[in-house]
Amino acid sequence: MALSSNFWIWIAAILTLAIYSFLYKDNPFYKFAEYLLVGISIGYGISVYWHNTIITKVFNPLVYDKNFLVLIPLLLGLLMFSRFFKNVAYLSRIPIAFVVGAGTGLSVPSSFEFLFKQVYATMPTKLDIGIIIIVIGVISTLIYFFFSLEHKGFVGRVSRVGITFIMVAFGAAFGYTIMARVSLFIGRIQFLLSDWLGIIK
């Protein structure tokens, strides 16, 4: 057994135990770690935005490449802060409109591309039980989410098949999520027993 002498490993181990203390009940140690995580995560985001966006995409092009076009998004970004001044708060709608408009413009072609790929992949190329299941599953799932027609009669029966497929997919997704969480738990225990306490190798 070789207890870790690394200061940072100790910090990580103490914080891990502080969070696991929640399994007993909500307590100040857990709360401390929880709030610390919130603060660190936001601070990390600020740092990454600062270096990857403000320095790389605004400061460097403006100062070194003399690319004055970046002043437009910079100005748009600064307009966001107009929401703090009541008489000019409406100006913050312009950058929001830009983000929404450009975002939709970018998403339409890529959504069409994705849609066609999915439809193409669903087309039966040969008679196979698996492919038939996929075709039935896709159509019935789509009908289940189609609310312009009342789910009665034939449509109702098809949407019933759709919900069966959806439940299987949700079950699989749920099973996978449990697996992911359990593997994270194993990883944390491994860290505590191996990296920190040195009990296992």
Place this chain on the structure above:
Amino acid sequence: MFIRRTLPLLVSAIFGVALIFQFFIPHPASKSFYNMMLDWLIIVSAFTYLIAVQSTVELHITKIKRKVEGWQYSIIVLVSLFVTALLGIFGGAFMPTTLWMKIFHNVKPTDTTPLMYTYLYMQMPMQSTIFSLLAFYMASAAFRSFRARSFDATLLLITAGIVTIGRVPLGEFIYKGLPDVVEWILKYPNMAAQRGILIGVQLGIIATSIKIILGIERKYLGGGK
């Protein structure tokens, strides 16, 4: 009225249409326009993040001022937020900044930044521990909510059980063909429903996008004049 309502609608329509058209124009100028727009989006989005930070900071300052229950934890949020941000800004995100290397002469460009230490030994362990904590609660919550009340709930529970057990050696130990059953579930019924949902989502995105570009959907502008 023009600046308050019409201009934002025009901005979203113009940029929306321009970006749709550029997709169909195979020209270097179109490609560079696309890249420029992506950069502009990233820059403007960075400011939206700052608005979110301002909101969080204001919330916690108010909690401290009013001494609401647990206000001491708000101090932790604010201190850790500013310390991490300052360490990241002055020390560098992924590699040390020139300023940091000037202050600490023994720091080399290949060294780990202070921000990375907080990320690797504080943020990441805490994040994965919180997510792993959910393993305990998910199992009990699932038991309570999915108790085989109906055919659908039973189906969901059985599938979840098969997928969970079938993916570990225990599953193969119980029944040799279980991994194949899991593979079949994932490959056919699961894939069919996922694809149906994805097609529906894409159709929804396209419809909403067109509504935004045409100015029919304008909730993102908020209320007021």
